[in-house]
Amino acid sequence: MDAEVISTGLLREAVDAGLLTMHEVKNQISASTARLLHENHRIKNAPIVDLDDENADTLRKFFLIYYDIRAIILELVLKLDAMRHLLHLPQHQKFSLEVMKIYAPLAHAVGARTLSLELEDIAFKSLFPYSYFYVDAWLRCHEKENKSRINVCKDKLL
Incomplete structure (x- = not known):
């Protein structure tokens, strides 16, 4: 990010207030x-x-066509910050659905894969907490098994 984007992110709150x-x-x-x-x-x-x-697809395309990509990335980062503090937001279910349908795919479209994954993860956890914890427990249970498979693949490739 350049200085202009960082200063815009900081000034946005002052202008909003x-x-x-x-x-x-x-x-x-x-x-x-x-x-x-x-x-x-x-x-x-x-x-x-x-x-x-x-x-949602139309809105994502609209964002990509008509807006400065830096403004889009700034909005995605601010959405991620809001998602990290999700429990303090009123109507967090609606916000999570909006992030899952619009902003996470938009982050993927602009090439911010890590940002997209974190947005999806937090939104999924908010929208479907029982499913999230079930999948998380299953992945943790099979973590050792998966690590050994990865190590075997690495050894074959090297």
């Missing part, structure tokens, strides 16, 4: 930071009408 205006950001920091902040606000305030698969 009303401590700064976009005009002040443009005059005191830079026009390009104000433009990126404006792009990020447009993404943040994008109307999410319905979360069926077709609408």
Whole structure:
């Protein structure tokens, strides 16, 4: 991330709280930071009408076509931060569904695979806690077995 994206991420909260205006950001920091902040606000305030698969796919394509990729990545990082503090959010089920349907696939589409995986993992845990713990327990139970298989494959390849 460049300095412009980092400063936009920090300034977003100040602008949301009303401590700064976009005009002040443009005059005191830079026009390009104000433009990126404006792009990020447009993404943040994008109307999410319905979360069926077709609408979610259309919205992801819309983001990829019409927005600065840095603003998209910034929004994804801010969504991840919110997901990490999910229990403190009201209506976290709706938020998790939105992340699972729109933002995790969007992160995958922009090439942020690690970000996508973490968003999916936290959203799945929030939406389906019993299934998540069942799968997690199963994976932990078979962890030693899988590690030995991986080591055998590594030895064959080397």
